[in-house]
Amino acid sequence: MCGIWAIFGSEVNVSTLWHNSLKIAHRGPDAFRIENVNHLKNCCMAFYHLAVVDDTFGIQPMRLHSLPHLWMIYNGEIYYQKLIQQQFGFDFETNSDGEVILHLYNHGGIEFAAQHLDGVFAFVLLDTLKRKVYVGRDTFGVRPAFCLVEDGFLAVCSEAKGLLGLAQCSNDQSVDIQPFPPGHVETYSLDQGGKAKLEEVKRFHQIGDMPKYKTMAPALVDSISTNIRNLLDAAVKKRLMANRPIGCLLSGGLDSSLVTALVVKNAKEMGIKYKIRTFATGMPGSTDIKAARKVADFLGTEHHEVFFSEKEGVQALGDVITCLENYDIITVRAAVGMYLVSKYISEKTDTVVIFSGEGADELCQGYMYFHNAPSADDADVESRRLLDVLYRYDVLRVDRTTARWGLEVRVPFLDHQFTSYYLSIDPKLRQPKDGIEKHLLRSAFENERLIPNDILWRPKEGFSDGVSSEKRSWHCVIKEFVAPRVNDEDLKNAPKTFLCNPPSSKESYFFRQLFEDQFPGRPFWIPYYWRPKWSQTEDPSARMLKHYKYM
Template sequence: MCGIWAIFGSDDDVSKQCASALRIGHRGPDCFRLENINHFKNCCFGFHRLAIVGDTYGMQPMRVHRYPQIWLCYNGEIYNYRRVAEQFGFNYETDCDGEAIISLYMHGGIEFAAKHLDGVFAFILLDTQQKRVYLGRDTYGVRPMFRLLKDDGFLAVCSEAKGLMGLSHGHDDHEVNIDPFPPGHFETYDLSPNGKVTLKECARFHKIGDMPKYDALVKPLDENDHYANIRALLEGAVKKRLIGGRRIGCLLSGGLDSSLISALLLKHAKKSGIIYPVQTYAIGMEGSPDVEAARTVAKYIGSEHHEVSFTPEEGIQAIEDVIYSLESYDITTIRASVGMYLVSQYIRTKTDSVVIFSGEGSDELAQGYIYFNKAPSAEEADVESRRLLGDLYMYDVLRGDRTTSAHGLELRVPFLDHMFTGYYLSLPPEVRRSKDGIEKYTLRKAFDGTGLLPDEILWRPKEAFSDGVSSVKKSWYETLQEYVEEQINDQMMEDAPKTFPFNPPRTKEAYYFRQIFEKHFPSKSRWIPYYWMPRWSQTNDPSARTLKHYKDSS
């Protein structure tokens, strides 16, 4: 996890504007660099580093002797950097995975480079010879990037939107557009001598569900056995993410997704040369079903397990910090983020793990949300699954990135591996839908009988993270309802459509979150185009515990 920041064509004092880069220092606590660009007026790169791969040459902006005209700033991991070197005959000068971006770009251009990257990334590449600036982001937006582009040719880019606030050239922040860069896209800008940019091209390089074009590390084994292929590709996704020199751990809620990733991580850690005990982390309130289930998994797989407990008061106290970190006011995202934020804080302060695996992406890919049981058809469930995957960067992926990076950790999400998602979505819709009321049936069945997990965990019903951390007797969402009832009055709710015309809050909890969001990010509500809610269900609250299916299964 790192923090990238850059400006091109500033009319103001660059040294003053660079102070904005310090707002994302949490993303890279190891070191920080600011560097002006030669021969281009008022252009600057900023980089906060969390050292994972390439300790010697890992500082950015990256430049190599062979291509001195190329400047690269990126946040991410390129898992196939050695593979593409073999495939195309590259001779790297550094031990950094990011050098693959430079080499691929010089070999075939920016679209060629993006299509051949197996990994997660957000990058800014400057070619001073061609006078071009390129931006790119991975397919699911696992690594974040925002950009501010003004009509006068000023461009600013940052890992988080907060690093762009105040760069509006004498205008209020609400008068300029700071937007999330779209996942799976690249943009090309022409660069003038005064550093101003002109947008030349915006194109998608990889669509949701498309099989990748690059020479893959792991491929399907048997076209007639999708269970074997699911196992092989998910194991491959975990193994390729073991790169780096920092200690690795895993979030473990005791649900299917995190349990599968934890078990596969433990299985392959020793094989990859990891000699330290892999740590797993569970968090919950007193009586949390997640903590109990996670304890069962940890004992079964043999991890060095940590349990973190928090009170309702501690959860409520963390809400403002969570919203500032998230840059979101979405109800579901905030609820689920509190526990993840607090466990990440524990990991950073109480352990030496830095790279953290988790199960994000499985619910969207494998149709794990309980409401998928009510899908009218397999085809409609498939459409919904793809929609969720396309919007992940605004919800669960955003949650995973911001809650961990707020504490200088790097998150890795094997379920969003390109080969795995591409293969899984290539299966017929009927194969991927819920079966007999069991969500993620195909994923569960793929590991049935392997001994990887106890059956009670492999077939454990879905429990939303924000509910699973709660006591069975009283959910986290109920605690929040009681608190916000005292904070927001009826008159505020009556005036809500006028106070917040876009996405007006319909509940007191939503109003409370929105107030905090607007305090830090005024007039930026369009970052979240809609509130996440289950489909095909008669409910006004996204908590799984309000759904009839959940109540029946409990």
């Protein structure tokens, strides 16, 4: 995980603005560099480096001897860059996986470059000869990017907080910060004064479409189950590229358990000598802690259990909301445990690369409300909708809570080949079956003995629920904490106080207050509150749904 920050066309001396970039220093604790672009007026790039693949040459802005007119800052991982190098005959100058972006752009342009990237990324690329700036982000928005654009001023940053206060550089004080759309590249031209003008917006990859690049993914066969296993296994294997210790967030649910099992299997096959570390978090009596312990014992990992008290959990809410730049109820609830376990990993271990199971519920219809879908086609539409907004909710959560502590997260369920294949399967086969969500995914691994069978068929337990015991849910703890802190009159007037996404409960009101303290007037950073569809309950907790059942 790294942090990128860039500004173009500032009317204020850029040397007075770079301090804004310090707000994302946590994303790259290993090195820092900031550079004014030579012979271009009012252009500046800053980079915070987390050394994972290339410790020596990964520092940015990146420039190559063979392409000195190109400058780039980039956060992400590109897999199989050596395959691209062989395919096009590129001469690499570094060991950095990001270098391939510069060569691909020079070979075929920015859209061509983005379409040939197997990985996750957010980048800013400057071509000083053409006086063009290009901004791009991966298909699911796994790597974050925010933009501020107005009246010739362009600013880009990994997190919105790094752009706060920069609107004063523009002539229009109403300018605001927006997330850069995933799966897109944008082109800006620079005039002689360094002013930026938007020229073109292109979507280079649609969710569900097969990628255009060459791949080392296994060939498809007639068996759906075999294809699911092979593609998920390949998705995990390619993400093991790292020179730093690897670990897994393990909740004991299906998604994290499968990912962990495949990490352990592939690590052994690749000759990785150390034990893979697993990390589970929760309060005393946590259902996740119990299930994760069972999986860790089965796989023989170096397992860590990170407990937190109710007091520690609620006291973290303010920091979590600042970290997330988000006030959605389920996102905040689920983020607390992930924030605290990431803090433990950073402070107590040397593990840096962390695998997680995000994306599986959206892709594989794992949420319990999918049981109530009117039809297979309706369920398919909902699955794709969730994938399209992941970058504002679960993907945002896992990025921010890990990056806050200098960790790099990897999410194999959002692999291009895996997702495109899974979405191509008949929607009827992807629906819950026999009262069990993600039945197709579970059945694909049924006879593989990768994880205990009762874990393979363990019912869905939301991360925000599993951190707590069966007798006292985490959402109940939060509601008790906020009840005396929000009065009834304020809640009643919430629709007048907050015109965008007005809170409807004391919990959501409390979260919104904490958010507004840090990010006033920016409620549009989330389009709506996450809610279960086709359900009678308004609370997003899975434990409130009629299909919910414990282990």
